[in-house]
């Protein structure tokens with residue numbers, strides 16, 4: 210796949226453009242870990258799995274109940290089919306069952322299919338418990354293109370987060386914190402942001418060029434994170450705030466939408482080109498206005514002002530909240546800024 214001329218750091222996962230049903234017909238006995246949709250749509254055209262797991266949530270207690278039923282079914286491979294929950298659940302059970310993994314992302318809203326870190330929730334907080342490298346990532350452009358456009362546009366979140374992630378990392382290094390600055394990783398982050406800017410209308414259209422760009426960007430991000438052993442160039446206070454917010458409210462959002470919202474808000478707090486982030490979110494047509502996401506002002510301000518305590522409690526990387534005091538005034542200003550994003554009628558964004 211060669212969507213753009215680009216930099217790659219680390220060894221990216223093998224990614225092929227093929228029809229998902231065709232792949233399933235060739236892999237032998239498999240356990241499918243799915244979201245539905247699209248499973249019901251895909252299943253009639255594919256050989257039935259030995260075992261079917263409907264992905265539900267990433268709580269480790271729940272995930273552990275899924276493992277034993279897979280063993281003894283004769284499954285020789287685990288296939289993740291769907292969005293973030295299906296792909297993340299597939300990673301966990303493949304790792305626990307020691308079976309090869311094939312990932313078939315059917316929306317481009319998250320990078321889960323292209324990262325090797327296995328993230329689970331323990332008492333509502335995200336923990337990384339291991340790594341698994343998929344044998345193959347399958348890109349079925351037609352299947353992805355048939356998903357609600359909203360879910361594909363949300364894919365900007367985990368790329369746009371380079372904007373605030375890089376800023377956090379630079380500031381943390383300047384204040385004497387590890388990991389050390391890495392010029393190649395920083396350049397990759399900057400390059401991804403420039404390419405995102407160029408591809409933004411294709412992403413808004415959810416055309417093949419837009420889908421290919423998102424998948425290829427995730428692939429490069431996943432490879433770079435694996436090579437570096439951290440994800441500082443791509444994950445910073447926008448993610449940390451999202452974790453704090455989800456922990457406090459128990460809310461479950463489309464990951465990329467929450468991250469797109471948070472990147473605009475955190476860029477404002479960082480005084481870091483918030484207009485750039487806002488412009489890209491606007492042009493992508495992604496749903497990111499707080500009222501569309503059901504985010505309330507009071508909770509936003511409380512979690513942003515309290516981000517330092519949350520981040521220290523969770524031992525997250527050093528970010529803007531550690532280096533500067535985020536006052537209720539600054540949080541209120543960020544809220545006012547992010548509230549200037551366009552509203553999207555959720556039913557009309559298709």
Ligand SMILES: [Zn+2]
Nearest residue numbers: 367448464468
């Ligand atoms: Zn993310």
